[in-house]
Amino acid sequence: MTTPHVAPRRGALLLLAATQLLLITDTAIVNVALPSVGEDLGSGSAGLSWVANAYLVTFGGLLLLGGRAADLLGHRRVFLGGLGVLAVASAAGGLAPGAGALVAARAAQGAGAALAASAAFALLLLLFPDGPARHRALGAFAAMGGLGGVLGTVLGGVLTDLFGWRSTFWLNVLFAAVLALPALRVLDGRPGRLRPGGLRPGGLDLAGAATATAGLGLLAYALVGAAETGWLSARTLTTGGTGVALLLAFAAVETRSAAPLVPPAVLARPALRTANVLAALAQTTLFPMFFLVSLHLQSVLGSGPLGGGLGLLPLSLVVVAVAPQTGRIIFRIGLHRAMTLGFVLLCAGTLWLALALTPDGTFASTVLAPSLLIGAALPLVMVTTNVAATAEATAEETGLASGLVNTSQQFGAVLGLAVLVAVAAGRTEAVDAARDAAETAGHRAALLTGAALAALAALLSVRLHLPKPAPVP
Incomplete structure (x- = not known):
């Protein structure tokens, strides 16, 4: 018989997974609409790049602060606040009269998304204690992430063609409203660890929050702009060096703060540090792979934007099929082996994809089969690294653990895209051949680099050892 708390937990998981779907879809949907934005607003390629990049900068910079704020102010409160900021910023984007206003709206969207994402992940950790139930819940998150990338690409093409690029922003307003209403009923509304009357002295590490947010934001700004201005x-x-200096200042502040944003004792946990590095390495390979595959399908094989998105559909269907089974795989072979298996499959799939690319091939002959292998690897590496990165978190640290692993994944994605796109561009320029052959050589070089990073992660995963849980008295 079903226990009374199972149904509410299922409702909450459905809501939180839908939030993950919204956030991933939003990242992809705007990228598809960018050419239409440029035509309508008269923006050049540099301005258009910051319509996408402004979101990445604020999202990456505020994840850590958002997670800690959720612990202190209340997870549901921060979750709803994030959705509210996302909805208002999306409406501003839909009404933007020019490129500058649109970039500002995208930056605000990133801020709202960081708050909602950190709080949603922390709520999941609170709802599902470490064990098989959490593994299944994280599998649902991974499935929504895989589905969101393709859904965003497809919806972006359809909405832009039928209703114009502004409709992609108004879709966010609708989704945020639909998610906010049930959140009041199914999510835990406990106020957090700060008193309702306001921030008690020392309750929030303002110096740590300022240095961490500014440092992460500047570092993200440097990484996403490197492809445009050069490394x-x-x-x-200047921006990268200033970001690093601020992060060093943040580390110094944390050792002296009475209530640090990130307690040094948390970062002293070897398993947590290794798991966050592995989470970053996973995204360093995965995120650029989606971009490169779509680019190859369009620029070399001649598919349209919609075809480039649909080319990733088989991969996403495999993710949706495998993700719910990840908990069973972890139970049968153990977290450590499941993680290593995931990275080995990711390395093999990315290597296969790199070697299969040809300038005169087809989707079926070059992309389909290796993408299915990558689809099987994605939920394994995502779920296992998330489990490992949050296994030692107490109830008071769920937002912090969420912020740390989300930040690691975001910066892995940003760094991977910057580095692998630079590798592809450099190799393309160096090859003296026809355009399609040169671009294929560039895409192959970038994917080979991604496979090498996945191999490094597989070797590093062997060294990950989670502490055994203390025996229950």
Whole structure:
């Protein structure tokens, strides 16, 4: 017989997984609409790139602060606040009169998404204690992430063609409202660890919050702009160096703060540090792979934007099929082996994809089979790294653990895209051949780099050892 708390937990999981779907879909849907944005607003390629990048900068910079704020202010409160900011910013994007206003709206969207994402993940950790139930819940998150990338690409093409690019922003407003209403009923409304009357002295590490957010934001700004200005440009070196300096200042602040944003004792846990590095490495390979496959299908094989998105559909269907089974795989072979298996499959699939690419091939002959293998690997690496990164978190640290692993994944994605796109561009320029052959060589070089990073992660995963849980007295 079903226990009384199971139905509410299922409702909450459905809501939180739908939030993950919204956030991943939003990232992809706007990218498809960018050419239409440029035509309508008269923006050049540099301006258009920051319509996408402004979101990444604020999202990456605020994840850690959002997670800690959820612990202190209340997870549902921060979750609803994030959805509210996302909805208002999306409406501003839909009404934006020019490129500058649209970039500002995208930055605000990223801020709202960071708050909602950190709080949603923390709520999942609270609802499902470490064990098989959490593994299944994280599998649902992974499935929604895989589905969101393709759904965003497809919806972006359809909505832009039928109703114009502004409709992609108004869709966010609708989704955020639909998610906010049931959140009041199914999510835990406990107020957090700060008193309702306001922030008690020392309750929030303001110096740590300022240095961490500014440091992460500047580092993200440097990484996403490196492809445009160059890795050794003055802007990249200045913003990146300032970001690193602020993060070093943040580390110094945390050792002296009475209530640190990230307690040094948490970062002293070897398993947590290794798991976050592995989470970043996973995204360093995965996120650019989606971009490169879609780019190859369109620029080399001649597919349209919609065809480029649909080319990733088989991969996403495999993710949706495998993700719910990840908990059983972990139970049967153990977390450690499941993680290593995932990275081995990711390395093999990415290597296969790189070697299969040809300038005169077809989707079926070059992309389909290796993408299915990558689809099986994705939920394994995502679920296992999330489990490992949050296994030692107490109830008071769920937002912090969420912020840390989300930040690791976001910066892995941003760094991977910046590095692998630079590898692809450099190899393309170096090859003296027809355009399609040169671009294929560039895509192959980037994917081979991604496979090498996945191999490094597989080796590092062997060294991950989670502490055994203390015996129950």
